[in-house]
Amino acid sequence: MGEDEAQIRERLVSIECAYCGAEVRYVGEGRRPKFCSASCRSRAWELRRAASKLGRESPMPTVVREVVERVVERERSVPASVVPRVVGDWVPLLEQLERQVRDEPWSLVRSKDDFEELAEAVKGLYDAFSWRNPEPTNTTPPVHQQSAPGVQAGGTLSRQQRRALERQQRKHR
Incomplete structure (x- = not known):
């Protein structure tokens, strides 16, 4: 048919x-x-x-x-959502996301938390690429401090820990 x-x-x-x-x-x-x-x-x-x-x-x-x-x-044919696998597939999607964030950012998100989550994801993507082109910010070796269990070096929280902390803060408002 x-x-x-x-x-x-x-x-x-x-x-x-x-x-x-x-x-x-x-x-x-x-x-x-x-x-x-x-x-x-x-x-x-x-x-x-x-x-x-x-x-x-x-x-x-x-x-x-x-x-x-x-x-x-x-019967209708609906294009299936396909996860891009190569750079040539990702670039147009990232450009589309960039245009949408610049032109109509509120069409992407439902609340301020969503916008912050998207920003964190983009920052994580940028950080993931930073190993390819490191920018020396400090010539002295980093001082490793003793941190609390589960906290990454430098005192930053993982994404999962940040979300759990945000949930607790919202719960106690």
């Missing part, structure tokens, strides 16, 4: 009783019912029989309403 083709299925859902007009459920199997009960069927038969003895038309209504459910199935 192509994109323009559609598969249409119709299914009878309910019918009006030919005698009293009440709704008659139809499960889709077997012969379609005309009456809601045996008493309606026998009353309709009595009316038809009496009308034929008197030589008159059938007193039964000729219009019976049917409720039909129509299901239209269409």
Whole structure:
């Protein structure tokens, strides 16, 4: 089935009783019912029989309403989200992100925390590339301080620790 083709299925859902007009459920199997009960069927038969003895038309209504459910199935091709693997795939996406941050930053985020999280992710990306082109800031070797368990050298928290700390701070506001 192509994109323009559609598969249409119709299914009878309910019918009006030919005698009293009440709704008659139809499960889709077997012969379609005309009456809601045996008493309606026998009353309709009595009316038809009496009308034929008197030589008159059938007193039964000729219009019976049917409720039909129509299901239209269409196939659509949606491009799958693919994770870029090479620089040539990443560059256009990063340029698009840059344009969006400059032109309409609030379309990316729902709160200030989201914007800060995005900024931290970009900073982490920049830091990940800094090993390729290190900028000497201090010619003396760094002094290693004894830090608390789980804290990285230099007193900085990992991303997971920062998020946990932010959650605790929000919780106690």
